[in-house]
Amino acid sequence: MVSESSKFLERKVEEASPLSRAKLMLEKGPKLLGRIMILLLILFIIILMLPWRQTIAGRGTVTALRPEDRAQTVQNQIGGRIEKWAVREGQEVKKGDTILVLSETNQSYFNPELTDRLDEQLNAKRGSEVAAEQKILATDAQIIALTNGLRIQLSAAENKVKQARNYLQIDSADLVAVRNFYETSKSRLVRYESGYKNGLFSLTDIETRRLKLQEDRAKVVAQENKLNNARQELLNSRIELDNIRAKYQQSLASAQGSRSSAVSDKAKVREEIAKLRNEMSNVDIRRGLYVVRAPQTGYVVKTLKAGIGENIKEGESVATLQPKSPLVAAEIYVDAMDVPLILDSSNVRLQFEGWPSVQFSGWPSVAVGTFAGKVSVIDRVSTGDKYRLLIRQDHPLPENDEPWPNQLRQGSGVYGRVILRSVPVWYEIWRKLNGFPPSLEKEPATAATNKK
Structure with a gap:
C-alpha cells in the first residue's frame, strides 16, 4: 500500500x-x-x-635583385652550322664551359689556310712599304744633289755675270779713251790743215794726220762693237743664270712630285697592311667563336635550337641560362594610391607559393610561415596602373625569423604585405568605410623638408 x-x-x-x-x-x-x-x-x-597593424598588400613573383642574376639567353656571335651540343637541359655549367660547337657557313672563310694566305699578302705589302721608303730616301738624296749642283752652277753663273759686268765697265772706259783720242786727232788735223795753208806743214804731214784720224775712228768703231759685245755677254750671262734657276725649279718640282707619289704609295701600302692585319685578327677571333661558351656559372634551363646540322644566324639565342647563386628578391606590385606611403626602409612580410603559411592582416607578429623582407627598390614609373617593388631579404634577420628558403625558384608566386603603423581597430574600420589610405608611421625626409 x-x-x-x-x-x-x-x-x-x-x-x-x-x-x-x-x-x-x-x-x-x-x-x-x-x-x-x-x-x-x-x-x-x-x-x-585593440591595436591593428596597417599593411599594403601586393602580389608578384620571385626574381633576382641584380640584373646579372636573372635568367638570360646565350647568343652566338657569328652565323654557322650546328655541329655538336655539349650540354643538356638542366645541366650545371661553369663559366667558359662549351655549350655549342659551330662550323663555318660563310664561303669567305672556308679556306683552312686563309691565315697563311693573308700572312703572305701582308709580307708582300711590307715589301712594297720598304720599296716606297727607299724611293722616298732616293728622292731626298736627289733633291739634296740638285740643291748642291744648283749651288755650284749658280756660283759659276753669278761669277760669269760679274765678269761680264766687269768687261762691260772696262770696254766702256776704253771707248771713252778711244773717243778722246779720236777727238784729239780731229783737232790736230784741223790745226795741221791750217798750218798747211800757212806753209807750216807739208802735204805728207796732212796725209799722215788724216790716216791717223781714220785709224782712231776705226778704233772707236771697234771699241763700240766690243762694248756692245760685252753688253750682250752680260745679258747672256744673266739669261743663263735665270735658265739655271728655272731648270733647278723644274727638276726640284719633279723630284718633289716623285717624293709625294712615294709618300702616297707608302701611306696606301700602310692602309692595306692595316686592313690585312685587321682581317687576320678578325679571322683569328672568328675561329674562336665557333665554340659558344657559358658566360657565367649556372644551369642550362632550356635549349632554344635543336638538332645537328641546323643553320643559325648571327646573334640568335641558342639557350637559356639561369645563374647558379642569384641574390633572390621578391617583385610585387601595389596600387598607385599606396606608393607614397612606402619608404625605402619599410618592412615586409612575404608568403611564398609552396610554403604553407597563415597570415593575419592586422597582426603580422602572429603569422606563421611568413618571411621578413625590406623594400629595396620603388619604381619611378608605373607598370600599367601598378607600381613595382623589389623586396630583398632583411639583414640581419629579426628575432625568431628564418632566412628565405634556398629552394626558391625565380618566377614562382609571392604575396607580400608592407608593414605600416599600428592603429586601433575602430580607426581601421573607419578608414576602410571612408576609403582613406593607410597612415604613415613617420613622414619621408623629403616630405618633411618641403613641409618645413
Missing part, C-alpha cells in the same frame, strides 16, 4: 516538473539575454580598442 502511494506521488511530481521549469525559464530569459548582450557589447568595445 505504501509502495503504491509513493509511486503515485513520484509520477505526479514528474508530470508537474516540466511545467514548472518552463515557467521559470519564461521569467529568467530576458535577464539572461540582457546579460549576454552586455557581455557581447563589452567584448566588441574591447575588440575595437
Whole structure:
C-alpha cells in the first residue's frame, strides 16, 4: 500500500516538473539575454580598442635583385652550322664551359689556310712599304744633289755675270779713251790743215794726220762693237743664270712630285697592311667563336635550337641560362594610391607559393610561415596602373625569423604585405568605410623638408 502511494506521488511530481521549469525559464530569459548582450557589447568595445597593424598588400613573383642574376639567353656571335651540343637541359655549367660547337657557313672563310694566305699578302705589302721608303730616301738624296749642283752652277753663273759686268765697265772706259783720242786727232788735223795753208806743214804731214784720224775712228768703231759685245755677254750671262734657276725649279718640282707619289704609295701600302692585319685578327677571333661558351656559372634551363646540322644566324639565342647563386628578391606590385606611403626602409612580410603559411592582416607578429623582407627598390614609373617593388631579404634577420628558403625558384608566386603603423581597430574600420589610405608611421625626409 505504501509502495503504491509513493509511486503515485513520484509520477505526479514528474508530470508537474516540466511545467514548472518552463515557467521559470519564461521569467529568467530576458535577464539572461540582457546579460549576454552586455557581455557581447563589452567584448566588441574591447575588440575595437585593440591595436591593428596597417599593411599594403601586393602580389608578384620571385626574381633576382641584380640584373646579372636573372635568367638570360646565350647568343652566338657569328652565323654557322650546328655541329655538336655539349650540354643538356638542366645541366650545371661553369663559366667558359662549351655549350655549342659551330662550323663555318660563310664561303669567305672556308679556306683552312686563309691565315697563311693573308700572312703572305701582308709580307708582300711590307715589301712594297720598304720599296716606297727607299724611293722616298732616293728622292731626298736627289733633291739634296740638285740643291748642291744648283749651288755650284749658280756660283759659276753669278761669277760669269760679274765678269761680264766687269768687261762691260772696262770696254766702256776704253771707248771713252778711244773717243778722246779720236777727238784729239780731229783737232790736230784741223790745226795741221791750217798750218798747211800757212806753209807750216807739208802735204805728207796732212796725209799722215788724216790716216791717223781714220785709224782712231776705226778704233772707236771697234771699241763700240766690243762694248756692245760685252753688253750682250752680260745679258747672256744673266739669261743663263735665270735658265739655271728655272731648270733647278723644274727638276726640284719633279723630284718633289716623285717624293709625294712615294709618300702616297707608302701611306696606301700602310692602309692595306692595316686592313690585312685587321682581317687576320678578325679571322683569328672568328675561329674562336665557333665554340659558344657559358658566360657565367649556372644551369642550362632550356635549349632554344635543336638538332645537328641546323643553320643559325648571327646573334640568335641558342639557350637559356639561369645563374647558379642569384641574390633572390621578391617583385610585387601595389596600387598607385599606396606608393607614397612606402619608404625605402619599410618592412615586409612575404608568403611564398609552396610554403604553407597563415597570415593575419592586422597582426603580422602572429603569422606563421611568413618571411621578413625590406623594400629595396620603388619604381619611378608605373607598370600599367601598378607600381613595382623589389623586396630583398632583411639583414640581419629579426628575432625568431628564418632566412628565405634556398629552394626558391625565380618566377614562382609571392604575396607580400608592407608593414605600416599600428592603429586601433575602430580607426581601421573607419578608414576602410571612408576609403582613406593607410597612415604613415613617420613622414619621408623629403616630405618633411618641403613641409618645413
